[in-house]
Amino acid sequence: MTKIFLVIPVIVGIIVGGFITFYPQEERQDTLLTKSKLIEGGSPILGSPSAPITILEWGDYQCTFCYKFHDTTLKIIEEEYIKTGKVKLVFKDFPLNGPDSVLAAEAAYCANDQRKYWEYHDETYKNWAGERTGWITRDSLEKFAMTVNLDLNKFNNCMDSHTYKEKVNQLYDFGQEVGIDATPSFLVFNDEKIIKIRGNQPLEVFLKTFDEL
DSSP: OOOOEEEETTEEEEETTEEEEEOOHHHHHHHTSSSSHTTTSSSSOSSSSTTTTEEEEEEEETTTHHHHHHTTTTHHIIIIIITTTSSEEEEEEEEOOOOHHHHHHHHHHHHHHHHHHHHHHHHHHTTOOOHHHSSSOOOHHHHHHHHOOOHHHHHHHHHHHTTTTHHHHHHHHHHTTTTSSSSSSEEEESSSSSEEEEOOOOHHHHHHHHHHH
């Protein structure tokens, strides 16, 4: 996949596909592209909240390249940049692969009710078994909950009531509003600018982006 860097001035720009489109300083764009708006509503922050650079990952639990990013590049970024306080990560769901992806995203937020979002998130990717192959079911999601030691009654009540389905759908809608059209996609930003990375790019692409910021 071609490496794509898009440097976007905060407030005046909105990402659309693989291009930059500039808009007047309208209130709508100001609201969409603020640091707080990009972070809010997603996963708990992984890393130090005061880290100067934020990676906002848009992903789908069934997505092949999301899994590959999680299994390779993210591990290095986490050790060298997140754990050292240079970068923080927020995950937002962009369930392109249908209802099973929505269900897995709901499950992660149900786990978050018990303060185990990232444990559950990682366990789901650990058990990744392809796109649209049927590996995401209520039974498998309950198994992941058992593995990370969740209270199953609370977890199943949350899942039965689809407590977070609307939240997941809203994240998908918001992703579309800011030009996300593939997974994984990343908005990497500091207080001054946003850089979009589309796809599971090599580690070097992320390191160059960190240097740019």
